[in-house]
Amino acid sequence: MTTTAQALAYLRDVGSPQVGMTLDLFHANIEEPDIPAAIRAAGSWLWHVHVADSNRRGLRGGHLDLFPITVALREIGYSGAVVLEIAPPEATLPGGSSQVPWGAVLDRYVRESVAALRTTLSPQAG
Numbered sequence: 001m002t003t004t005a006q007a008l009a010y011l012r013d014v015g016s017p018q019v020g021m022t023l024d025l026f027h028a029n030i031e032e033p034d035i036p037a038a039i040r041a042a043g044s045w046l047w048h049v050h051v052a053d054s055n056r057r058g059l060r061g062g063h064l065d066l067f068p069i070t071v072a073l074r075e076i077g078y079s080g081a082v083v084l085e086i087a088p089p090e091a092t093l094p095g096g097s098s099q100v101p102w103g104a105v106l107d108r109y110v111r112e113s114v115a116a117l118r119t120t121l122s123p124q125a126g
Helices: 004-014 025-031 035-045 066-075 102-121
Strands: 021-024 046-051 081-084
Touching: 004 021, 004 035, 021 025, 021 035, 025 035, 025 046, 035 046, 035 066, 066 102, 081 102
Parallel strands: 021 046, 046 081
Antiparallel strands: none
């Protein structure tokens, strides 16, 4: 399934309280016209959220607007996992060489993403 509407149709057909859905923000950025609306539609069916920016890099490294997403998560009372699913770029960085320390790049993405999540998910943010 590639959209929340498809996932919800599946969940209704299955009809089991043991089955929920995962929302992957990288894919939602491609498939959903309105990510916060998709979150609101998912409501209590949403059990797991994968977080990456629109380019799979760390948060604030692409064009994903994290604030309305976290507002929607708070509105539905989401209390599940928010899991970073980021990756370093496959090509060399501008001005870099093929010897780019990808581990260090990924570590930076993780640190920046955790900071963005803490800021945006904090109760004071909304």
